[in-house]
Amino acid sequence: MNGPRIRIFVPQVPEFAGLAEAARGMPQCTVRQCPPGYELIEAQGPIEFGRKALGLKPAIWYGLFTGGLQGRITRFDRDVVRIEP
Numbered sequence: 001m002n003g004p005r006i007r008i009f010v011p012q013v014p015e016f017a018g019l020a021e022a023a024r025g026m027p028q029c030t031v032r033q034c035p036p037g038y039e040l041i042e043a044q045g046p047i048e049f050g051r052k053a054l055g056l057k058p059a060i061w062y063g064l065f066t067g068g069l070q071g072r073i074t075r076f077d078r079d080v081v082r083i084e085p
Contacts, residue, residue, distance in 0.1 A: 004030075004042035005085030009067035012037050018054040019064060023047070038067055046084045048075075 010020050023029040023041040034040035041047075051061045064081065065073075075082040 004044060006041075006043040006045075006047060006071035006083050008041040008065065008069050008071075008083070009034065010039045010041060011067045012039055015056075015060050016064070016067075018056065019049065022049060022054055043083075044085070046074075046082060048080060048082045051079050051081075 008019075008023075010016050020031050020039045020041060023043075024031050026043075026047060028045055029041055029043045029047060031039055031041050049064075051058070054061075056064075058078065061078070069083070071083045071085055073081065074084050
């Protein structure tokens with residue numbers, strides 16, 4: 001399949017900034033500006049994020065995908081989220 005198989009639209013607000021920053025540190029991810037007010041995380045394969053590593057409170061954690069998501073969430077508990085194509 002051509003092109004990214006996972007896309008996460010992240011609102012550009014301080015509460016979600018850690019998510020885009022963590023993705024920038026992952027070699028399998030690219031992060032770019034996409035519609036005004038959002039950053040777009042893209043990846044070909046599975047990616048995982050940890051709530052504590054991102055420094056997120058549970059209320060923000062459970063709202064991670066309010067900007068939109070392309071992919072399949074295969075794990076989403078109080079500490080880890082895994083997204084697969």
